[in-house]
Amino acid sequence: MTSVVTAGGVSVTLRGAVVDRAAAVTERLISDGVPAALAAGNPQLWGPGAVAEASKRLGWLKLAESSRPLLPRLAELAERVRADGLDRVVLAGMGGSSLAPEVITRTAGVELTVLDTTDPQQVAAVVGDRLERTVVVVSSKSGGTIETDSHRRVFEGAFAAAGITGAELARRFVVVTDPGSPLEEAAHQAGYTVVLADPDVGGRYSALSAFGLVPSALAGAQVAGLLEEAAALTPSLRQPYDNPALTLGAALGASALAGRDKLAIADRGSGIAAFGDWAEQLIAESTGKDGKGILPVVVEGVDAPGFTGGEDVCPVVLGGGFDGDGLGVTGPLGAQFLLWEYATAVAGRVLGINPFDQPNVQESKDNTAALLRAADGDAPTVVAGEPALVVDAVEVHAPPELVRGAKDLSAVLEAVVTAVPERGYLAVMAYLDRMGDAAAERLRPLLAEASARLRKTAVPVTFGWGPRFLHSTGQYHKGGPQNGVFVQITGECAEDLPVPGKPYTLRQLQLAQAFGDLRALRSRGRPAVRFHLRDRAAGVRQLLSALA
Template sequence: MPAHHGVDVALTVPSTDELDEALNGVVADRVASRIAAQDPTLWGPDAESEASIRLSWTQLAESSRPLVAEIEALRAELHDQGIDHVVLCGMGGSSLAPEVICHTAGVDLTVLDSSQPDMVRSALADRLDRTVVVVSSKSGGTVETDSQRRAYEQAFTEAGIDPVQRIVVVTDPGSPLDEQASEAGYRVFRADPHVGGRYSALTAFGLVPSGLAGADIGELLDSAEQAQAALFADDVDNPALRLGVLLGVANRHGVDKLVLADRSGHGIGDWIEQLVAESTGKQGRGILPVVVPDEDAPNFVPSTTDSIITVIGQSQVGVIERTARLAGNLAHATLAATLGDNPPVDDSAVPTALSGYAAVVDGPLGAQMLLWEVAVAVAGRLIGIDPFDQPDVESAKKAARELLDGAGDVPTPDFSEDGIDVYGAGSSLADALDRLLDQIDVERGYLAVQVYLDRIAHADFAEVRETLAEQLTRPVTFGWGPRFLHSTGQFHKGGTPTGVFLQITGTPHDDLAISGRDFTFGSFIDSQAAGDAAVLRDHGRPVLRLHLTDVEAGLARIRELLA
């Protein structure tokens, strides 16, 4: 990262004419300054009600400032007591931003964003005597987070530790969690209720766990504040407008995948993934992020004609000449915009995409978060959707609740082979996989691999994304369940209807009871997977579920079949 406080954006487009026309249009309509002024009419009358209570994120660089001293004081108090291990219990926007902030700062944060019993048990066993738990839920009713809180309350009590001294709550004022935690005597941080979860990086949801873990949250706010004026300027050189217009214009041409290669290595791709997918994926439209490990990964090289390829974390000031040299077989133009002090010139080029659309985005984390937030709001306006609602996220939650309550139909496997229960058509395991993959549209389709397992213990299984992407030559996403239900889950059901879904579940080594609940962590995650699969099928999406009775052996078998 360059040592400056701005954001650099360089874009490649097939032709500048359409982008310039759209860019001049959003400048003439004062879209950037109206976003800053929290104008809810920007996305049409149907979106106005939701937008009117979702735009306070535009001023968080200032409004969140008082939190810094409060959080730092609490961290010092905890350290004086020997409490230096921070666990975050939260889902979606409550966990992805702190995870990125702490990775970027190089500080330790344990993120428990799963209902998988083995993963929950591992977290409970890790340094409990030195642990403070941040329980984060905007609604105050997130079942995963409530279950994790119950597990930690029980673990602390059994260890002779008062949970009131070790649990910190972040929620919206007046939520069920706020009321319950306040009554119990927990320390409660109340976030701005007029900020949606995926836009909450610079609220208490992002700052409390990150600051307690040791990240410099003051610097994070500084970088956002220093970029703020330019990102809200009605100017064709505004990098957020350029990026947002690129996303919107490309989408008009059926370019609805955003392949993200993260050079920073800090995981910002996962945060961008939620922001883009959940904000845009609705009404049969939207942008599907495809997060890849690097620029050599399949789906980035080679890309597909329906993909924008994007690099995060490489300064691109002065790249125009080299981009032109690399263009060769592609008639395109490059547009660069820089905020703040000029960093050193970098000889790297904007990558070449088969679609003609590509971008490079660079800058300090706080500034870059604000950049993407503005850009996605702009893109939503051009695509014609409400970027602040998430209508299809609730449908999967409802289906899971029905299964837990005994109201839904519990699925039964069609057959079993090699210790794997198969839910889907096919005469064998190999045949079932072939039938699923054959349903991918070769021009517009994508495959989503959804794995409801311990994402820490089985982290290396994510490499299967590259294997499949190389074989299929189509975009392939990989999501850990139930984590992805709060990010790409919205796009899967509400976005472009071109997805095919491979769902992998497994029998845990040991199930885990949830205090005060009549279901276990194991039954909960099974219901989440089955509920989401049912909703996907109701939307006409092809789904194959493979349930591994022996997880290690089952994963090895799947790797073998997909090799």
């Protein structure tokens, strides 16, 4: 059975059991008047408890038009930057401030260096590359994001050390933030260029706002086309039928209610780069709360282990050639941003949750701050005593009941995989150098393959770089269903960087973030093991070898 809904250049295809489930939910949404109410920005759609938050979080519905006045200013700003000889753009931002620009620029084939880490090795490599040709976009909705504030301070120090000061320094920074944020005030005092974003748009819904457009335009992407693509889809959003965004949202919600609450996302020739990472944040952070949620699992392709098989997995193919039991989505990037935002809001209503808050994100931030205060210049710690096991370059820190007396890494990883409950998932969280330690990403498919050998079907396995995932799946890990098992990876650093004006280094901040999140997980009784790599390269090789 197949159903296809097309409008505004976007097509959503449903196949198999999801067709009937989505149809029933769609009819209920239509009878409740949801399409017209959502298009009109009605904040009551998610219940009385969500009204206060939703009333200031629906501006994304109008960004295809409301962002157009930005375009002339962005063109002027890009011309000024090029005239200054600054042809390397670094984006310091987290979550919604970085994921959309990364998709936009990679899809457009233009260079943007995204800095969404506290790993001192990765930050040092970025700061040390073509500094004389670099302009930094500092992007934070709240204006108080600790990672972004640290990046700004490190770059200010690096520019000063290179003799770039005063008015010349001021031209090296472009700040994107909400009106009235502490970052806006600090930026104005420093003489930096400031672009204010729409305060009625939440971070993960901000792809078509200043947060998505400013860094992308400076890097050379033609962002006007994104708004045109979204505008083409907009008229269909108020329609009860021939509304692909409503269909997709109904399918996501209906699948989750039926137990298919893992959304395996694979690309097959969509022409859009890294879209799954953006959708992962949008869906996981929006729906993972109150013990409910939809967990996106971004896989390497339609043949990747874990893409199909489990009864709790709903496959999604981005691009052409979809022929399986699940969902297929095609369309241009600007329209897809709006499509998935609308669909996620609809899925939130179907699941009975508020898709615009993130109640469990703050806990890890608070834990990080507490550990930094307690460390007082030393390395933060949350794990007392000796490691449960040391194998060459790898330390294993885990409760005895999780590793069950394992004597080597293969046995530890086997114990972790088998600890995942039925209809559960495994999350890998790597606090490493996303560029220098990129091989760690191979752990995701290898763990999925190992789980398929040890169990009837492959366990859904997610992979996140820390602290980047804290602004994404981190909400789901703590607020979603109690069925996850967690693998955290930390590693020794060859170098460290001080954070000017702060009593901690990037290394200390990174450890505090890792341990703070580990504390939040364990306080909820969520099984977690930490692999600490005494030597990063050797340790990653050992973990990969243990799964071979």
